[in-house]
Amino acid sequence: MSVQYQAVQWNPQKKAYDLTLLACVVLYLGLFVGVGAVIHPNATAETLLIRGLGTGAFLLLHVILSIGPLCRLDTRFLPLLYNRRHLGVTMFLLALAHGAFSLIQFHALGNVNPLESLFTSNTRYDSLAQFPFQQLGFFALLILFLMAATSHDFWLRILGAQVWKRLHMIVYAVYALLLAHVSLGALQSEKSLLLALVMGAGLVVICGLHVAAALHEQPVDSPRGAGEEFVAVARFDSIPDKRAIVITLGNERVAVFRHDNKVSALSNVCRHQGGPLGEGRIVDGCITCPWHGYQYLPGTGASPPPFTEKVATFATKVVDGQVYVCPRAKS
Amino acid sequence: MKHDEFYIGYLPKAPGTLSGFLRRTVITLAAAASVIALLLVLGQAPFPTATFEFGDFKPWEGTLIRAGGVPVLLTASSSMPVLLVAPGKHGFTEGAHGRRVRIEGSRITRDGLTMLEVKPQSLQAIGEGQALARTEPVMATLYGEIADSKCYLGVMNPGQGKVHRDCAVRCISGGVPPLLIASDGRRVVLLNTGDIRDYIGQQVKLDGRLSQWGDMWVMDEVRTSYK
Ligand code: HEM
Numbered sequence: 260m261s262v263q264y265q266a267v268q269w270n271p272q273k274k275a276y277d278l279t280l281l282a283c284v285v286l287y288l289g290l291f292v293g294v295g296a297v298i299h300p301n302a303t304a305e306t307l308l309i310r311g312l313g314t315g316a317f318l319l320l321h322v323i324l325s326i327g328p329l330c331r332l333d334t335r336f337l338p339l340l341y342n343r344r345h346l347g348v349t350m351f352l353l354a355l356a357h358g359a360f361s362l363i364q365f366h367a368l369g370n371v372n373p374l375e376s377l378f379t380s381n382t383r384y385d386s387l388a389q390f391p392f393q394q395l396g397f398f399a400l401l402i403l404f405l406m407a408a409t410s411h412d413f414w415l416r417i418l419g420a421q422v423w424k425r426l427h428m429i430v431y432a433v434y435a436l437l438l439a440h441v442s443l444g445a446l447q448s449e450k451s452l453l454l455a456l457v458m459g460a461g462l463v464v465i466c467g468l469h470v471a472a473a474l475h476e477q478p479v480d481s482p483r484g485a486g487e488e489f490v491a492v493a494r495f496d497s498i499p500d501k502r503a504i505v506i507t508l509g510n511e512r513v514a515v516f517r518h519d520n521k522v523s524a525l526s527n528v529c530r531h532q533g534g535p536l537g538e539g540r541i542v543d544g545c546i547t548c549p550w551h552g553y554q555y556l557p558g559t560g561a562s563p564p565p566f567t568e569k570v571a572t573f574a575t576k577v578v579d580g581q582v583y584v585c586p587r588a589k590s
Numbered sequence: 591m592k593h594d595e596f597y598i599g600y601l602p603k604a605p606g607t608l609s610g611f612l613r614r615t616v617i618t619l620a621a622a623a624s625v626i627a628l629l630l631v632l633g634q635a636p637f638p639t640a641t642f643e644f645g646d647f648k649p650w651e652g653t654l655i656r657a658g659g660v661p662v663l664l665t666a667s668s669s670m671p672v673l674l675v676a677p678g679k680h681g682f683t684e685g686a687h688g689r690r691v692r693i694e695g696s697r698i699t700r701d702g703l704t705m706l707e708v709k710p711q712s713l714q715a716i717g718e719g720q721a722l723a724r725t726e727p728v729m730a731t732l733y734g735e736i737a738d739s740k741c742y743l744g745v746m747n748p749g750q751g752k753v754h755r756d757c758a759v760r761c762i763s764g765g766v767p768p769l770l771i772a773s774d775g776r777r778v779v780l781l782n783t784g785d786i787r788d789y790i791g792q793q794v795k796l797d798g799r800l801s802q803w804g805d806m807w808v809m810d811e812v813r814t815s816y817k
């Protein structure tokens with residue numbers, strides 16, 4: 260955790276993840292360009308590559324945006340989340356190739372440099388049908404670059420989890436920019452509705468999953484216990500061993516873990532990237548985050564040495580099989 | 591909780607039933623990606639027949655005509671003049687009007703029009719040329735889309751429409767002749783258009799002096815407006 264970020268840690272799972280990802284990318288591009296060249300013999304290779312890379316990157320963005328809500332709905336998807344940043348970086352590289360090929364194809368070898376051309380060839384900001392859609396792609400690419408460049412845990416430490424998380428939430432702005440990039444660009448030229456339908460289906464899936472995940476979370480979201488000394492939260496027997504239930508006390512999410520005959524209450528928010536600790540387990544005596552496996556001791560909320568992370572803990576007591584938690588964090 | 595297995599990414603192996611679930615997920619994703627790739631490939635608008643014999647330079651001979659700023663080559667074999675451009679997004683600026691020349695060019699063809707991308711410095715003047723047969727210009731109104739002749743005739747495919755608009759602007763700014771893809775089916779080379787940057791790649795109305803150079807339609811002193 261604190262000292263782990265120095266080198267990329269390779270293990271068989273990570274290799275399998277990356278190889279699968281690579282295979283899917285090759286499959287997609289191979290099909291797009293290969294089949295495209297056969298059924299559209301007049302299309303230039305550059306056009307097929309530009310379109311294959313652009314749509315491939317956009318498709319991968321849909322996968323990336325779906326993983327979060329899918330994991331909230333079904334924890335079996337968590338392994339996809341573990342290396343989600345690899346998806347992000349791969350998506351950036353595909354988008355970069357698409358943008359670079361487009362810049363060369365449409366803007367290079369002219370009477371001004373390609374970047375100047377990108378911003379001066381079309382200035383019809385007043386028209387939707389003629390809007391300079393390529394510039395929207397450029398800004399999306401710029402943000403993706405910032406996110407890919409700061410994806411490493413090194414930057415997470417420098418920026419702090421909050422700022423880092425906020426930075427990475429801009430991915431939704433990228434999604435919006437890209438919807439506009441395609442709607443005001445390729446969709447204006449295509450005669451068939453297929454691209455529009457596929458993109459619309461993607462939007463429905465992304466919105467649907469986010470709404471479903473939000474609804475799924477509702478039950479734990481009603482806060483209780485403001486001002487009280489100890490709050491009854493659950494029957495001891497209702498908490499599975501080495502696991503937790505999640506409650507909201509005041510305005511904080513708290514994970515109440517049971518291990519053997521004891522209970523511990525900790526902030527539900529992992530210090531790494533804010534993963535839901537209450538959905539983790541106690542492994543080898545440590546509460547283990549379901550997202551990337553950061554660990555905390557149930558008693559103190561501190562990561563075992565040499566790590567230095569610490570989450571807030573709350574006083575607990577069990578009376579007649581009823582678990583009580585103090586709503587104020589221990590200082 | 592429904593699922594009893596717990597995944598920790600830095601351990602060497604995922605639990606058994608979880609890896610089965612993951613395998614099914616990945617196969618589903620890969621299948622979905624393949625279907626989407628095929629749908630998008632099939633959904634593309636048709637690509638017209640157009641050719642660019644890129645890098646394949648052949649010798650050509652004829653009279654260089656520079657009337658009105660658009661350079662063409664009049665050959666002995668056809669009454670359709672051959673349009674001339676330079677590599678990249680640039681117009682052809684070598685040689686003097688009216689001379690018989692020999693050049694090397696790679697051919698670009700579509701819709702009965704031919705263009706050569708002339709190899710730089712390959713032009714040799716070899717004598718006096720012939721005159722260009724031109725009809726008397728008449729005022730006319732045409733409708734259609736303005737494209738850059740080089741991309742439209744085959745260097746890019748598609749070489750027109752919204753996605754190609756920026757490129758067409760760059761080519762035309764660099765001296766490649768603008769070409770009207772007229773709604774009546776004619777292909778009309780445009781001369782003296784003024785600043786048409788905001789009119790490229792969309793349906794517009796053109797007023798100007800229409801004539802024929804051999805078999806090639808040409809509109810001069812063009813005024814463009816939105817339809
Ligand atoms: C400098 C940045 C960019 C430029 C200059 C650019 C340019 C273009 C151009 C010219 C097209 C139309 C191509 C055609 O239909 O023939 C296009 C389409 C597209 N672009 Fe971009 N783009 C950029 C960034 C991006 C980024 C970051 C993405 C992210 C995934 C993206 C995704 C797409 C998609 C999905 C399409 C539709 C593909 C299609 O035409 O069928 N673009 N882009």
Ligand code: FES
Pocket residue numbers: 529530531532533534535548549550551552553
């Ligand atoms: S969020 Fe990454 S380990 Fe908890």
